[in-house]
Amino acid sequence: MILLAALAAPVAAVPARADMPFLVQSGPLTFAPLVKKVVPAVVNIAVTQDVEDDDTRVKVPPALRGTPFEKQFRERMRSRKEQMLGAGSGFVIDPSGIIVTNNHVVGQADKITVSFSDGTELPAKLLGSDDLTDIAVIQVKTDHPLPFVTWGRxxxxxxxxxxxxxxxxxxxxxxxxxxxxxxxxxxxxxxxxxxxxxxxxxxxxxxxxxxxxxxxxxxxxxxxxxxxxxxxxxxxxxxxxxxxxxxxxxxxxxxGHIDRGWLGVTLENAPGGVSIVSVDKGGPGQRAGLHAGDLVTSVNGEHVDSNRGLIRTVAAAAPGSTIRLALQRKGKPVDVLVVVGRRTEGPS
Missing domain, CATH: 2.40.10.10 (Trypsin-like serine proteases)
Incomplete structure (x- = not known):
């Protein structure tokens, strides 16, 4: 009771300072105009796989379990020789029917069905996917331009x-x-x-x-x-x-696939840049003369401050292209030109 009384005690008002501007004026009164603009380009994606056994139990994707649509889904799938693998979302980026989604949504599907906000359903084919970034691109065929959205910064x-x-x-x-x-x-x-x-x-x-x-x-x-x-x-x-x-x-x-650059080195974060821990024998880094202990400070003049940032920069370079690494080697600045190799699946 004493604590409640203390909390209820009046607090002296702090006078507003005229010289301190509001940092936040207001939020949007409604998102409705934005929703009307973008929702027609956002799609639902259903992924199925063909099955041969008529007695195969219907497996409900996690996204539908416990929802009003679970019963409807079970009844619908029992009448088909296919099994639902998942349900997800996507968005149209080109009026010809190019759609972006996650790789884990479309997976190893035998059939991809895209549903639009107006109720239209269209089959889709996979144009390409990338496991390392979990990005996939699918396409539907249509006889009219589709609503689409654009990339922001x-x-x-x-x-x-x-x-x-x-x-x-x-x-x-x-x-x-x-x-x-x-x-x-x-x-x-x-x-x-x-x-x-x-x-x-x-x-x-x-x-x-x-x-x-x-x-x-x-x-x-x-x-x-x-x-x-x-x-x-x-x-x-x-x-x-x-x-x-x-x-x-x-x-x-x-x-349909991604070609990524590769240095053939093991990296770790270090003060002032990224340290090379080891160099793969016969890799692009060794051929260019990189050594364990080198500290990479920039790539093509752009500063790098983390091993993830350096990996992304190199991966974005086309295999066979040349990049310039600025290094600190035993306390002295060194510039090295490296012909980028081709990255394969794996942790290196």
């Missing part, structure tokens, strides 16, 4: 900026949520190129592959993962920044 996104996420949470379809960017540059152990935006807009199973928009209606992130002890949103979601997604999508559209 994720490098301009600041912590605290508004964000709008759209997708297919728990199979509900055409759902949007809003929040802010909570952090940048998150490494969640998903792969060697982790550089996620952390979002607090509610993202749930089924949102994977969907877009997050800035307030201009441009895509600044590809929603990919959540951290949750319950399986649902607890306000910690992760999206791949558009500056990383867009160039990979361009390669997948044209070639």
């Amino acid at each position: 994720s490098q301009d996104v600041q912590i605290g900026d508004w964000i709008l996420a759209a997708g297919n949470p728990f199979g509900l379809g055409s759902s949007v949520t809003a929040g802010i960017v909570s952090a940048r540059g998150r490494d969640i152990g998903a792969g060697p190129f982790d550089d996620f935006l952390q979002l607090d807009a509610p993202i749930n199973p089924g949102n994977s592959g969907g877009p997050s928009f800035d307030m201009r209606g441009q895509v600044v992130a590809l929603n990919t993962a959540i951290v949750s002890p319950t399986g649902g949103s607890v306000g910690i979601g992760f999206g791949i920044p558009s500056e990383l997604v867009a160039p990979i999508v361009d390669q997948l559209r044209t070639k």
Whole structure:
């Protein structure tokens, strides 16, 4: 009782200072104009696999379990010789029918079905996918131009900026949520190129592959993962920044796969740059004269301050191209030209 009384005691008002401007004026009164602009380009993706056994039990994807759609899904799938592998989201980036999603959404599907907000369903084919970044590109055929969205500049996104996420949470379809960017540059152990935006807009199973928009209606992130002890949103979601997604999508559209650069060295973070721990025998680094103990400070004049940043920069270089590394070797500056090799699957 004494504590409650103390808490209820009046507090003297602090006078406002006229020389201190408001840092936040107001939030948006409504997201409705933004939603109307972008939602027609956001799609739901269903992935199935053919089965031969008529008695195969229907497996419900996690995104539909416990939802009103679970019973409908079971009845629908029992009449077909196919098994649902998953459900997710995607977004159209070209009116001809090019759609971006996550690789883990489309997986090893025999059949991909895309549903639009107007109820239209179209079959899709996989144009290309990339395991290391969890990005995939699919395509539908259509006799008319489709609504589409454009890439925004994720490098301009600041912590605290508004964000709008759209997708297919728990199979509900055409759902949007809003929040802010909570952090940048998150490494969640998903792969060697982790550089996620952390979002607090509610993202749930089924949102994977969907877009997050800035307030201009441009895509600044590809929603990919959540951290949750319950399986649902607890306000910690992760999206791949558009500056990383867009160039990979361009390669997948044209070639169906990603060619990545490789140095053939083992790296670790160090004060002032990135230290080379070891050099692979016969690799590009050894051929260029790199040594264990070298401290890499920049690539092609751009400063590097982490091993992840250096790996991403080298990976973005075309195999066979030449890059210039600025080093500190035994306290002396050294410039080394390296002909980049081709990265294969694996941790190196």
